[in-house]
Amino acid sequence: MKEPKLSPTPSNVYSFSRVKCFDQCPLRYRYRYLQGLKEAFRSIESHLGSKVHDILEWLYAERERGSEPDEAAMLERFADRWATGKDDSIAIVRVDDDEADYLQLGREMLCQFYGDTFARDRSLTLSLEQRLSVRLSNSIVFTGFADRVGRTEQGRLFVIDYKTSKTEGNGAEFSEGLQAPLYAACVLEQFDEEEALAGYHYLRHGTTRWQRVDRVRARQLMDRFLDLANEVEASGEFPARPGILCAWCGFNADCPAADVPDRFSGGLRLAQRESRRLF
Numbered sequence: 233m234k235e236p237k238l239s240p241t242p243s244n245v246y247s248f249s250r251v252k253c254f255d256q257c258p259l260r261y262r263y264r265y266l267q268g269l270k271e272a273f274r275s276i277e278s279h280l281g282s283k284v285h286d287i288l289e290w291l292y293a294e295r296e297r298g299s300e301p302d303e304a305a306m307l308e309r310f311a312d313r314w315a316t317g318k319d320d321s322i323a324i325v326r327v328d329d330d331e332a333d334y335l336q337l338g339r340e341m342l343c344q345f346y347g348d349t350f351a352r353d354r355s356l357t358l359s360l361e362q363r364l365s366v367r368l369s370n371s372i373v374f375t376g377f378a379d380r381v382g383r384t385e386q387g388r389l390f391v392i393d394y395k396t397s398k399t400e401g402n403g404a405e406f407s408e409g410l411q412a413p414l415y416a417a418c419v420l421e422q423f424d425e426e427e428a429l430a431g432y433h434y435l436r437h438g439t440t441r442w443q444r445v446d447r448v449r450a451r452q453l454m455d456r457f458l459d460l461a462n463e464v465e466a467s468g469e470f471p472a473r474p475g476i477l478c479a480w481c482g483f484n485a486d487c488p489a490a491d492v493p494d495r496f497s498g499g500l501r502l503a504q505r506e507s508r509r510l511f
């Protein structure tokens with residue numbers, strides 16, 4: 233089966249994910265962003281992250297509507313979202329795992345979040361899944377989606393990004409250094425304020441890490457992102473960079489450089505089994 237082509241991403245629109253993809257593997261970047269090819273599978277980790285995000289958004293949206301969903305209602309909705317959002321393109325990359333493990337992990341993350349954070353959270357929600365966009369130069373626009381923008385009980389503006397990753401960030405640019413702080417920089421522009429907090433909440437760990445972004449830092453972040461986007465834009469070569477992420481790359485059945493260990497070959501097998509050839 234030939235996968236349909238997506239449209240290539242407009243050349244001047246750069247998200248954090250786009251620049252990160254180039255950093256991880258320029259060939260994957262070329263396939264996805266320049267050729268507009270659709271990956272043959274989505275990992276179950278990605279499905280889990282997406283469904284957990286849906287539920288967090290729903291919890292805060294319900295609160296804004298004046299209702300206070302209980303934990304049982306949250307779990308019921310999660311089970312429903314999990315099932316309805318699943319299709320045959322979702323792969324369990326780690327071959328020793330099964331779907332029930334991930335469903336259970338999602339339940340555990342949500343219950344921990346509900347008890348430790350949501351139930352006590354008195355902050356105000358200003359927006360959920362807010363699209364942010366800032367022109368950085370004549371030719372480059374930064375765009376992204378902030379999971380939640382709000383104000384603390386003390387009135388401080390914040391942006392928070394929810395992470396379902398196994399490990400917490402380490403402060404490096406493509407880990408914690410840029411994404412949420414850039415979103416905070418965009419929000420500063422929008423609200424015309426002097427500073428905002430940028431946070432990452434790690435759902436598997438139940439931890440939140442905050443950074444303060446003032447106007448000076450916001451300018452530095454925008455300049456740095458512009459440099460990175462210009463480097464990508466100017467690049468004329470897209471070498472393969474094989475590594476552990478090949479197992480989670482939906483081009484691995486077609487990429488000549490793919491390096492996928494057997495124990496992480498669930499996505500590769502799905503792509504081969506379903507003959508999801510891309511080119």
Ligand code: SF4
Nearest residue numbers: 257260478481487490
């Ligand atoms: S399979 Fe590996 S080397 Fe090939 S495009 Fe994907 S990440 Fe890059």
